[in-house]
Amino acid sequence: MVVHDDCKLKFLELKTKKTYRFIVFKIEKKQKQVVVEKVGEPTPNYEDFAASLPSDECQYAVFYFDFxxxxxxxxxxIFFIAWSPNTSRVRSKMIYASSKDRFKRELDGIQIELQATNPTKMGLDVFQSRAN
Incomplete structure (x- = not known):
């Protein structure tokens, strides 16, 4: 799995300049690469981030959590979230699970990782407890 340069660039901007609150990534199956799906400006809050994740598709996300x-x-x-909803397809779950570690290594500076299959597994209280 190839990681598009834009993924690393956007992550670096989030980490160093706080340009974004979150970044959502997806795997482009045709090109076999991870690409940026969506970015959240610095002002959006947790609810905006949670709403940006699809209910039936796997994705990766990075969230800059202030507390x-x-x-x-x-x-x-900086949280890395492996989003794998129960309603997503099994093949998709397998692809995302097998690519996760390789992708995560490309993003230097991730501090905490979360696996989430539904919104309650990555609620604000989960972020707060894991951040301390």
Missing amino acids: VTAKDYQKSR
């Missing part, structure tokens, strides 16, 4: 610690420190973490 405040128990001691009132402002922090952030």
